[in-house]
Amino acid sequence: MQSRFLSAFEALPSTLQTALAPLLDDPDFEARLSASQVAALQQQTQMDADTLALALLPLAAACAVATVSHFNVGAIARGVSGAWYFGANMEFVGAPLQQTVHAEQSAITHAWLCGEPQLESITVNYTPCGHCRQFMNELNSGTAIRISLPQRAVSTLADYLPDAFGPRDLDISTFLMDHVDHGYVAAGDELVQAAVAAANASHAPYSQSHAGVALLTVSGSIVTGRYAENAAFNPSFPPLQAALVRLNMQGGDVRQIKRAVLAEAENATLSQFAATQATLQTFGCSELLHVTLNKA
Numbered sequence: 001m002q003s004r005f006l007s008a009f010e011a012l013p014s015t016l017q018t019a020l021a022p023l024l025d026d027p028d029f030e031a032r033l034s035a036s037q038v039a040a041l042q043q044q045t046q047m048d049a050d051t052l053a054l055a056l057l058p059l060a061a062a063c064a065v066a067t068v069s070h071f072n073v074g075a076i077a078r079g080v081s082g083a084w085y086f087g088a089n090m091e092f093v094g095a096p097l098q099q100t101v102h103a104e105q106s107a108i109t110h111a112w113l114c115g116e117p118q119l120e121s122i123t124v125n126y127t128p129c130g131h132c133r134q135f136m137n138e139l140n141s142g143t144a145i146r147i148s149l150p151q152r153a154v155s156t157l158a159d160y161l162p163d164a165f166g167p168r169d170l171d172i173s174t175f176l177m178d179h180v181d182h183g184y185v186a187a188g189d190e191l192v193q194a195a196v197a198a199a200n201a202s203h204a205p206y207s208q209s210h211a212g213v214a215l216l217t218v219s220g221s222i223v224t225g226r227y228a229e230n231a232a233f234n235p236s237f238p239p240l241q242a243a244l245v246r247l248n249m250q251g252g253d254v255r256q257i258k259r260a261v262l263a264e265a266e267n268a269t270l271s272q273f274a275a276t277q278a279t280l281q282t283f284g285c286s287e288l289l290h291v292t293l294n295k296a
């Protein structure tokens with residue numbers, strides 16, 4: 001079992017420990033559960049889905065990298081496919097606080113990067129902040145997404161974010177997690193192509209400044225992240241942060257990043273380059289290639 005899970009695992013109810021042990025003992029456990037794994041856990045523990053998700057939260061929170069606040073937030077995004085995706089907050093020493101990843105953003109991005117088409121629920125160990133409520137309002141599940149918290153009745157985003165401002169106010173009809181392919185191409189190696197694929201699936205309906213990041217780790221694996229814009233602009237989630245979420249969920253560490261590629265649409269209004277470069281430098285990575293995307 002990955003060391004980050006050890007103490008949280010030991011504090012779980014014993015029936016849940018028994019049911020989870022084979023999954024967590026897999027060294028390649030990527031902090032997500034397939035629909036059949038969720039069904040098996042429910043069957044073995046006799047817990048309903050909301051109870052099980054709440055019980056699993058300490059494991060999600062154990063993925064937090066809270067080097068500034070030491071406040072671990074965990075979230076579990078539950079997809080319509082039946083799969084569940086862990087998320088946790090990430091803080092970056094040496095970078096501005098604005099680069100922080102919230103647990104809800106982490107779980108949602110994790111689900112999106114794994115190809116989940118839509119979310120049904122999100123379970124979190126603290127009440128979602130205003131920024132996360134706004135971030136969630138970009139989703140294709142709209143304000144119907146269920147929000148489950150410890151010792152609180154399950155409500156929807158509509159309850160947590162009344163009188164919401166969202167994509168529809170700007171006449172946008174493509175929502176976060178909708179399947180898109182922007183059809184860009186660029187020449188380059190495998191890492192470049194991974195960044196191109198990420199940009200092609202990015203959500204930038206407000207600026208059309210589609211962007212994707214690909215990271216190469218010291219162990220040779222590639223992790224990608226897609227840019228996700230928000231109707232209120234500031235809660236937009238940068239492509240580097242998305243890749244860092246995936247890296248963290250896979251058990252990786254920002255200090256393992258060897259080389260990075262940022263792929264951005266040609267003549268875009270916005271650029272992620274300076275921010276991406278600055279944040280990567282705080283991890284000791286100075287190898288960032290900037291690739292321009294053209295329509296095929």
Ligand SMILES: O=c1ccn([C@H]2C[C@H](O)[C@@H](CO)O2)c(=O)[nH]1
Pocket residue numbers: 066069071073088089090091100101102103104126127128129130132
């Ligand atoms: O909704 C919230 C509120 C806060 N945090 C994180 C951000 C930061 O890392 C820490 C302190 O705010 O908690 C979340 O992950 N989600």
Ligand SMILES: [Zn+2]
Pocket residue numbers: 102103104128129130131132133
């Ligand atoms: Zn938040």
